Every structure is written in structure tokens, then in C-alpha cells.
Amino acid sequence: MTRVKVVENILKANDQIAFKNRLLLDKHKTVAVNLMASPGAGKTSLVMRTVEALGSEMRIGAVDGDTASQVDADKIATTGVPVIQINTGGGCRLDANMMQSALEQLPLNEIDLLLIENVGNLVCPANMALGEHARVVVASLPEGDDKPIKYPNIFTKVDAVVINKIDLLPHLDFDLQAFQKLVKGLNPNARIFQVSCKTGQGIDEWAAWLAGLRE
């Protein structure tokens, strides 16, 4: 029983900090989007494609979460946008406290859209609010079309699902219709985007949706 109580207290404390993060973001009119995915689904590539697509019409910033290293933040920094790397020291998700530290270091009054790349994980990030305005799961074709069955929690808790690596469709056994039906069954309101961060396919539609979040 002690264990459960501790977990509940941690989540409650997290929500309070997330609420403060949200107020801070709203004060600066910064829209924050929490990108969640398996390792290697293409979160960093999606951030980079998004900067390419939207960088001329709005000011973008990024927060990058990983258990170790700063390779992703280094990649994103090459686009010229401000980026903060959070290393969780082995932790399987970002939390509101980590996000608070990142927000303190970012020039929020110069950022319209903040893209948060969570730790690669389809389980842990699902229940941990950061103060974000929208939540997105990036799924990639090579992971297989059964992921919504096996990780239903995260798919029910997002505003959009980005299906990445769509260029690999000819080389894989992935049933696109079945996948989308599973997502809609869990989360009828989720927007679904089919993209390839490699070729750029579908990025415009995704970018338009992101831009619409600011309205």
C-alpha cells in the first residue's frame, strides 16, 4: 500500500508543477507540444522537418529528453533553434520538474512553438503531464501495426498520431488501414498524419495542424 501512495503523491506533485509550467507558457503565448514515441520512431527527424516547414512563419524552440547523451539536441541545434537537452539519468520519461528547469533556460518570449521530444518510450511518458498544450504519439511503420493493441494507454491520451517512415511501406508488412482503425477505436478524436521525415511526404499537413494550435 505504501508503494501506491508514494506513486500517487508523485503524480499529484507533478501535476502541480505542470500547471505552473502551463501558466508560464501561456504568459509568453508559447504553445508546447509533447512528442512521445518508441526509441527510433523519428521524433528528432520530425522536429527538424517541422523547423524546416514552419521556421519562417513562427519562432520555434525545442526540449530534448534522453536517458543519456545530447546527440539529438546537437542535431536540432544545427537548425538554429534554441534547444535544451534534458538527461533523465536513466529515467524513462520527462516530468514536470525537468520541464520547469528547461523552461527557465529558454527565451520563452522569443518562442511561439515549443517542441518537446520525450524519452523514447511508449509506456512511461503517457501519464506524466509536463504542462504541454497538445500531446502527440509518433508511431513508425517498422514497429508494426499492432502497437495500439499493446500500448493502448498512450494512444488514448493524445491529440494526434503521426505515422512516420511511410516511405518504407513497400518493404514492410504493415496494414495502414488496420492501424488507423485501431487508433480510431481507442481515440476517435485523434488526428492521424502519415508522414515520411526522410522524403518530406505529409509534413505540410502536419505543420498546418501545429500552426493551427496557436489560433
Added chain:
Amino acid sequence: MTRVKVVENILKANDQIAFKNRLLLDKHKTVAVNLMASPGAGKTSLVMRTVEALGSEMRIGAVDGDTASQVDADKIATTGVPVIQINTGGGCRLDANMMQSALEQLPLNEIDLLLIENVGNLVCPANMALGEHARVVVASLPEGDDKPIKYPNIFTKVDAVVINKIDLLPHLDFDLQAFQKLVKGLNPNARIFQVSCKTGQGIDEWAAWLAGLRE
């Protein structure tokens, strides 16, 4: 400080149960292998290919961990081997207690090799002993060649790394040499296998290594 203490106590309690699981496995001369990977890396396919390769020379059993559903266990059951599905109810890894329940339900005196498919996750399973004899991480090409940099903990704690979906090499930007160098840097003793569960490439070598664990 309370939080850390609770986590330490949970790990200690887990190790004690894992030790009992190990004794039970040893009593039945069952070798258990813990397969860990990102979602969709191909753990279930690897189990099925392994049954195909080794099923005639040894008796195989399987334990399948997922946050929800039993689609993987159902697939494995089609091979005819005994399989137990563990649903973690959202939990991001198997633990020794879950494994103990599974072992109680398996005919261990009829199983030479027990393949344990952990929850799809590169973070949580790394520190949680189940009582297994060997630990393996399955990495797949589409996840990218930088995974050992970003999830070093799990790569340091395994006996072998299986690189799956090698058939996709022509369609991806994956530096096989760089990946293997990163793995060797973290874990010089880890065996590395290149396989394709789709084509069967490399499965024989992997199966021979598994068979060798019983000697």
C-alpha cells in the same frame, strides 16, 4: 529521500524473488533468456524463428510480457510451445514477482529453454532481474544506429545484442559498423548477431549460441 528508499526496497525485494526463480529454473534444468527491446523491434518474431530453428532439438517454452493484450502470446502459441502471457496493467517491464507467477503455471520439467519476451522498452527492464540466465537486447535497423548512445544502460547489461531487420539495410541509413563499435565500447563481451526474422538470415548462428547456454 523517501522516494529513493522505497525504490531501493522494491529492487531488493525483487532480487530476492528473482533468486528464488533462478533456483526453481535450475532445479528443472531450464535455461531462461530475457529478451528486451523497443516496441516493434521483433521480439515475438525472434521467439518464433527460434522455435522453428531449435524446436526439434530442445523443448521450448515462452513467457510474454505486454502492458495489455495477448496478441503476441497467441502468435507464439501457434508454434505449439507452452506460453504464458503476462499483462503488466500499464507497467513498463516485467518483474520477478510476475515471473514467479508465470513459472508456477508452466510445465518446467518439460521445458529446456524458456524465452522471456519483456515489455517493449529500452529503459525500465534493464535493472529488473527476473531470475534469468542470460539477457539479450534486440535492436532493429529502423530504430537507428545511435541507440547505444541514448540508452547505454541496457546495452551494458546484456550478454548478447541481436540486430534484427537486417534485410532492410538497403532501404535505411544505418551504419552497421558504427553501431557495433558503440556496443563493443559499452560492453566488450557482448555477442552480436545480425539477423532477419523476416528472411531467416543469421538465425542459425543465434540459435547455436542459445543452444550453447545449456552446456
